[in-house]
Amino acid sequence: MVKSTRSSVTSVMKTKLRKGAWSLEEDQKLIAYIHSRHGNWNWVVTPKAAGLLRTGKSCRLRWLNYLRPGIKHGNFSQEEDETIIKLHQQLGNRWSTIASRLPGRTDNEIKNHWHTHLKKYCLKKNNILQETETDDPSEDDDLLLSNLQKPSNVNANSSPSSSSSSRGDPAGEIYYNQTIEENDGSSQTYVELQRLWDPVPASFPMEGLYGTTTYTLASYYDAGDDVSAYLLMQQNEESV
DNA sequence: AAACCCGTCAACCGCTTCCTG
DNA sequence: TCAGGAAGCGGTTGACGGGTT
Known part of the structure; x- marks a missing residue:
C-alpha cells in the first residue's frame, strides 16, 4: 500500500x-x-x-x-539549453541534479523545457548528423539552438515572461504598467510576489522574450502581518 | 465562425530517499 | 537497527491558448 x-x-x-x-x-x-x-x-x-x-x-x-525568490521565468538562453543538453547526455532524467547546475531554474521547468523543446531539437540534430556525417555539425547546432530562442507567437503587446500569463495565474508575472483590473477585475496594481522575500531592489533586469528589460520599482505596499505587498513594475527600457 | 488539434506548462500523483526518535 | 514521517523526485495529467481545417 x-x-x-x-x-x-x-x-x-x-x-x-x-x-x-x-x-x-x-x-x-x-x-x-x-x-x-x-x-x-x-x-x-x-x-x-x-x-x-x-x-x-x-x-x-x-x-x-x-x-521562491530567484526563480527565473521565461525563455531559456542558448547557454542554458546547451547546458541542459550536455547534462542530460551525462545524467539522463536527473532533473533536480541538472537544475542544481542552472541557477534560478527548477527541475520542473527544465523537465518541461526538455520535453517540449530540447528533446525535439536533439532528435532533429541526430537526424541531421546521420544525413550529413561529413559536415561540421556545430553549424547545425547553432542554427537549431538559435531557432529554439525565437518565440513562436511573437506579439508586441504580450507579456515579456512566459505564456502562462494568460492562464489566470498572475503571481510571479510582470506586465508592462498593467494593473490587475486590466486582467482579472481586481483594482490592485499588478504584483510580482516573489520580491516579497528579497530586499526590494530599486531596479532589476529580467530576461524576456525580446531581450533583457530593466524594471524600476514604482511603488511598494506592505500591510504588515496581513502581508499584502504590491509592487508596481514599470518597464524602463528594452533591448531587442 | 466553429470545431478540432496540438503544444505548452503548472500542478498532481505515487514512489523513493532521507531524517529522526 | 528499525519504523514512521517528511521531503524530494520524476512521470503524468489536464487546462488552456493558439493554430489549422
Whole structure:
C-alpha cells in the first residue's frame, strides 16, 4: 500500500481541499507565512498555519517552482539549453541534479523545457548528423539552438515572461504598467510576489522574450502581518 | 465562425530517499 | 537497527491558448 497516506494529509483531506491553479490570494498567504517563519517551517503544518486549503506537498511545489525568490521565468538562453543538453547526455532524467547546475531554474521547468523543446531539437540534430556525417555539425547546432530562442507567437503587446500569463495565474508575472483590473477585475496594481522575500531592489533586469528589460520599482505596499505587498513594475527600457 | 488539434506548462500523483526518535 | 514521517523526485495529467481545417 502507498506509504504516503499520512494521517496529517488525510486529516486535511477531510476538509475541502483546493486543487488546480493557485490564486493570487493563496500565493500571498503562502508567501506571508513563509516570510514570517524566517526560513524555519514545516510543509505538513504550512497549509493550516497559512490558512490554505492545500496539501503540504502542493504548497511545497508552489513555493519551490514558482514563488521562491530567484526563480527565473521565461525563455531559456542558448547557454542554458546547451547546458541542459550536455547534462542530460551525462545524467539522463536527473532533473533536480541538472537544475542544481542552472541557477534560478527548477527541475520542473527544465523537465518541461526538455520535453517540449530540447528533446525535439536533439532528435532533429541526430537526424541531421546521420544525413550529413561529413559536415561540421556545430553549424547545425547553432542554427537549431538559435531557432529554439525565437518565440513562436511573437506579439508586441504580450507579456515579456512566459505564456502562462494568460492562464489566470498572475503571481510571479510582470506586465508592462498593467494593473490587475486590466486582467482579472481586481483594482490592485499588478504584483510580482516573489520580491516579497528579497530586499526590494530599486531596479532589476529580467530576461524576456525580446531581450533583457530593466524594471524600476514604482511603488511598494506592505500591510504588515496581513502581508499584502504590491509592487508596481514599470518597464524602463528594452533591448531587442 | 466553429470545431478540432496540438503544444505548452503548472500542478498532481505515487514512489523513493532521507531524517529522526 | 528499525519504523514512521517528511521531503524530494520524476512521470503524468489536464487546462488552456493558439493554430489549422
